[in-house]
Amino acid sequence: MPLDPATxxxxxxxxxxxxxxxxxxLVERRREAVLLWRDGEVVETRLASTEALAARWQRGGQQRLxxxxxxxxxxxxxxxxxxxxxxxxxxxxxREGKALSEEEEEPHPSVDRWRKRLAALLARNAPRHKLxxxxxxxxxxxxxxxxxxxxxxxxxxxxxxxxxxxxxRGDETRTFSFHGPESDSLAEELRVWLxxxxxxxxxxxxxxxxxxxxxxxxxxxxxxxHEILSHPLEAGAISPLSGLADARLAVAELEVRDxxxxxxxxxxxxxxxxxxxxxxxxxxxxxxxAARLTNRACAARMGREASNGHGRRAEPADPPLPRGxxxxxxxxxxxxxxxxxxxxxxxxxxxxxxxxxxxxxGSFRLRxxxxxxxxxxxxxxxxxxxxxxxxxLPALKRIETGLGRQAHIYRSLGWCAxxxxxxxxxxxxxxVLIRGxxxxxxA
Amino acid sequence: MTAERIGExxxxxxxxxxxxxxxxxxxxxxxxxxxxxxxxxxxxxGLAARWWxxxxxxxAAGNAEELARAIPRAAEAASSPGEVPQWPRGTxxxxxxxxxxxxxxxxxxxxxxxxxxxSRGQASLLELSVRQGRTVERVVxxxxxDVSWSTSVETGFAAAVGRHGTxxxxxxxxxxxxQEPDLPALARRLSDRATLPLSEKSTPVERxxxxxxxxxxxxxxxxxxPLFAGDGHLPWTGRGAxxxxxxxxVDDGTADAPFDGEGTRSRRVVVVERGALGAxxxxxxxxxxxxxxxxGHGVRRSYRTPPCRAPRRLFFETDQPVPPRELLASxxxxxxxxxxTAPLSCDxxxxxxxxxxxxxxxxxxxxxxxxxxxxxxxxxxxxLRRVTALSSDRQFFxxxxxxxxxxxxxxxxxxx
Numbered sequence: 001m002p003l004d005p006a007t008x009x010x011x012x013x014x015x016x017x018x019x020x021x022x023x024x025x026l027v028e029r030r031r032e033a034v035l036l037w038r039d040g041e042v043v044e045t046r047l048a049s050t051e052a053l054a055a056r057w058q059r060g061g062q063q064r065l066x067x068x069x070x071x072x073x074x075x076x077x078x079x080x081x082x083x084x085x086x087x088x089x090x091x092x093x094x095r096e097g098k099a100l101s102e103e104e105e106e107p108h109p110s111v112d113r114w115r116k117r118l119a120a121l122l123a124r125n126a127p128r129h130k131l132x133x134x135x136x137x138x139x140x141x142x143x144x145x146x147x148x149x150x151x152x153x154x155x156x157x158x159x160x161x162x163x164x165x166x167x168x169r170g171d172e173t174r175t176f177s178f179h180g181p182e183s184d185s186l187a188e189e190l191r192v193w194l195x196x197x198x199x200x201x202x203x204x205x206x207x208x209x210x211x212x213x214x215x216x217x218x219x220x221x222x223x224x225x226h227e228i229l230s231h232p233l234e235a236g237a238i239s240p241l242s243g244l245a246d247a248r249l250a251v252a253e254l255e256v257r258d259x260x261x262x263x264x265x266x267x268x269x270x271x272x273x274x275x276x277x278x279x280x281x282x283x284x285x286x287x288x289x290a291a292r293l294t295n296r297a298c299a300a301r302m303g304r305e306a307s308n309g310h311g312r313r314a315e316p317a318d319p320p321l322p323r324g325x326x327x328x329x330x331x332x333x334x335x336x337x338x339x340x341x342x343x344x345x346x347x348x349x350x351x352x353x354x355x356x357x358x359x360x361x362g363s364f365r366l367r368x369x370x371x372x373x374x375x376x377x378x379x380x381x382x383x384x385x386x387x388x389x390x391x392x393l394p395a396l397k398r399i400e401t402g403l404g405r406q407a408h409i410y411r412s413l414g415w416c417a418x419x420x421x422x423x424x425x426x427x428x429x430x431x432v433l434i435r436g437x438x439x440x441x442x443a
Numbered sequence: 444m445t446a447e448r449i450g451e452x453x454x455x456x457x458x459x460x461x462x463x464x465x466x467x468x469x470x471x472x473x474x475x476x477x478x479x480x481x482x483x484x485x486x487x488x489g490l491a492a493r494w495w496x497x498x499x500x501x502x503a504a505g506n507a508e509e510l511a512r513a514i515p516r517a518a519e520a521a522s523s524p525g526e527v528p529q530w531p532r533g534t535x536x537x538x539x540x541x542x543x544x545x546x547x548x549x550x551x552x553x554x555x556x557x558x559x560x561x562s563r564g565q566a567s568l569l570e571l572s573v574r575q576g577r578t579v580e581r582v583v584x585x586x587x588x589d590v591s592w593s594t595s596v597e598t599g600f601a602a603a604v605g606r607h608g609t610x611x612x613x614x615x616x617x618x619x620x621x622q623e624p625d626l627p628a629l630a631r632r633l634s635d636r637a638t639l640p641l642s643e644k645s646t647p648v649e650r651x652x653x654x655x656x657x658x659x660x661x662x663x664x665x666x667x668x669p670l671f672a673g674d675g676h677l678p679w680t681g682r683g684a685x686x687x688x689x690x691x692x693v694d695d696g697t698a699d700a701p702f703d704g705e706g707t708r709s710r711r712v713v714v715v716e717r718g719a720l721g722a723x724x725x726x727x728x729x730x731x732x733x734x735x736x737x738x739g740h741g742v743r744r745s746y747r748t749p750p751c752r753a754p755r756r757l758f759f760e761t762d763q764p765v766p767p768r769e770l771l772a773s774x775x776x777x778x779x780x781x782x783x784t785a786p787l788s789c790d791x792x793x794x795x796x797x798x799x800x801x802x803x804x805x806x807x808x809x810x811x812x813x814x815x816x817x818x819x820x821x822x823x824x825x826x827l828r829r830v831t832a833l834s835s836d837r838q839f840f841x842x843x844x845x846x847x848x849x850x851x852x853x854x855x856x857x858x859x
Contacts, residue, residue, distance in 0.1 A: 011802040032747070035520065039521075041523040042498075042520065042521065042522040043498075043499065043525065044487070044498075044499040044500070044501065044525065044749075045499070045500050045501070045517055045520040046500075046502070046748075047502045047503070047513050047516055047517040048502070048504075048513075048748075049503075049504045049509050050489065050503070050505045051505050051509075052487075058479075061477075062480055062481075063479070063480070063481040063482070064481070064482050064483070065481065065482070065483040066484045067483075067484070067485045067487075067489040068485075068486050069486065069488050069489060069505045070488075070493075070506065091628070110521055115520060115521070148495065237709065238604075317483065319474075319483070351841065358612070358613050360604045360612060361610065361611050361612050368762060419600070441795070442788065
């Protein structure tokens with residue numbers, strides 16, 4: 001925390017003197033390393049080191065924000081002056097602030113170690129590829145006008161792109177996406193994902209169209225719940241779930257929570273971008289609608305005591321919005337075979353490429369790259385890409401009791417965009433059987 | 444430390460094979476949503492360096508000192524050799540615009556009134572955010588290039604919701620105003636997208652003419668962009684003309700900036716000339732691979748990422764534009780696609796497209812009634828060959844670079 005907390009406090013406190021006023025300063029230092037891989041070789045290396053600082057004032061629905069791309073005392077003075085001028089307050093004198101010391105920073109983390117690991121992993125499992133590896137280290141300090149400053153750092157690992165898989169119908173290009181917080185066990189997890197992604201497959205048939213029952217397996221149900229629960233329950237969102245507090249919406253077995261404290265997942269954090277430590281928030285408790293995700297302003301408007309730590313900003317220049325983090329679905333007791341047997345006829349889906357929800361109408365859409373047809377409770381034909389669509393309330397009602405007994409972290413889910421702000425998210429879910437969704441082929 | 448000093452560091456490391464990019468951006472934004480109002484200001488500075496030693500390297504930082512520290516670290520990782528581009532040359536350092544940046548206009552109430560009027564009270568404006576931005580960019584390179592330029596742009600985002608009984612539908616629109624704010628056009632887009640799907644009527648026309656709103660035509664053109672900024676050849680593009688002979692597709696970024704993100708001078712490039720595929724768009728790297736010259740299409744989305752090959756201002760062009768009313772009047776039986784309800788899918792490899800849209804059924808040049816949801820899909824090559832006319836109402840949409848669409852008439856399209 002190179003800025004002196006006492007100085008920041010002294011300068012920012014006057015902005016939050018009146019009742020109902022809040023103010024804070026967010027400082028971000030971001031270091032990003034990117035390696036572009038082509039068939040086992042690194043063809044380009046990219047490093048970026050950036051910093052930014054934003055000062056914010058808010059009272060009720062009024063908000064002012066000033067951001068600069070430096071994180072030293074000069075930047076702090078500049079942002080606060082801009083804020084004070086727009087608020088008509090006495091502004092800090094123009095004076096050159098103390099610049100950051102020129103001390104040598106730590107080298108970019110782990111780049112060489114990961115380059116060697118990836119070279120070996122890719123050579124064994126996906127030798128022909130076009131992949132982009134990214135390691136981002138984001139360190140954020142939040143100085144609230146009232147309260148102690150907090151700091152946290154996250155290192156996020158992503159491997160995305162495509163590779164050529166040898167398949168029974170010849171070579172085929174498959175997309176690949178894997179996200180996780182950097183840890184010692186991540187390389188092994190990545191290996192397992194690569195092996196699974198490269199498995200030989202039959203030639204896909206065109207996906208049937210119409211109403212379909214489906215098992216969402218391998219953790220990909222997290223994407224469904226991210227769209228139909230996390231987004232509609234972001235405080236302030238108007239959706240079919242508005243005004244349904246405590247209503248029974250799904251089977252009693254279904255318990256879904258948003259858990260930013262799960263630091264083993266991509267969307268986890270120790271404190272949000274308003275300096276609040278997050279709490280796990282039950283979105284659906286025993287099938288009943290439970291809590292909403294809040295930031296400080298929304299919590300105040302809702303008459304709650306405090307934010308539950310979901311005020312998130314994509315960049316310091318963005319305002320903190322109530323956003324989801326890690327979507328976690330509690331496990332049931334069914335085995336994979338039981339799930340397939342209960343499905344009978346339908347689709348077995350293990351991957352979603354993307355998802356979207358239109359909050360006003362509650363309609364959602366999930367795009368899958370492939371699926372398996374299930375006939376008489378057994379996995380049958382390989383199917384091509386398609387979309388699953390439905391509406392929030394009917395979809396929740398049609399989730400069957402008897403969830404899978406094992407939770408799977410869904411590492412393909414990594415980023416979520418709302419209003420142009422992209423934040424890290426992830427999820428973990430057991431296999432889920434849902435009936436009556438509309439499927440369309442994209443072949 | 445300055446860009447020149449960074450250049451000296453790079454010359455020692457990669458003689459004759461480096462480039463430095465510098466950017467200073469300021470923006471002001473007003474965002475309104477119901478009773479909430481946010482005013483933001485932002486000032487961003489950054490530098491980026493690219494060099495070949497002989498592997499391709501890139502480093503970016505918020506200031507020159509930090510960049511100087513990042514450069515040796517970026518050179519540490521082992522990489523395979525890359526091809527050094529043919530650097531552009533020249534000097535152009537016009538005086539940059541200075542002075543405080545004015546805040547964008549607060550037009551929430553006016554747009555809310557227009558959306559309500561346009562939708563006959565069925566839709567209301569939820570959110571509007573308008574950003575006024577100004578950027579000064581500079582590129583210097585190992586061949587002595589030193590050019591700088593400044594750009595100003597007004598962009599934004601609006602959302603509206605349409606309601607009918609218990610049903611609701613949301614509309615979202617990104618916009619870009621090159622001149623005065625065009626609020627009526629934005630209100631129409633929001634109103635149509637928010638209210639037409641509420642009719643829940645399916646298409647009464649299974650096959651007929653397809654009239655595309657400029658926003659839908661622009662989405663189609665954006666989907667075609669990889670044809671013009673890619674290296675490969677697709678079987679369906681090699682069979683002669685891809686569009687009728689009176690229609691061309693042009694990319695011309697000169698209206699936005701005199702240079703691209705690599706310092707190459709902007710120019711007009713006809714990528715489809717009278718129906719046939721013409722020149723390709725190149726940045727320095729692709730030009731080097733193709734043995735051609737860069738066409739000024741090295742686009743930088745941020746100083747934190749290297750330039751990429753992309754169109755800068757793509758649009759349809761014709762010698763004989765038809766007024767939109769005449770185009771509508773010429774429709775015997777078909778659908779007017781007013782807005783897309785899902786991202787338009789263009790699979791260039793397999794020559795397929797799919798568009799899900801909302802609009803209006805048209806018979807004998809007159810609107811028959813709204814169509815809540817319809818889908819057109821089939822071969823992209825057929826769709827393009829069946830374009831019969833282009834209107835004069837060209838508008839540009841951020842995708843994210845500006846793409847110009849005009850009302851487009853296509854014959855013999857199947858709907859479901």
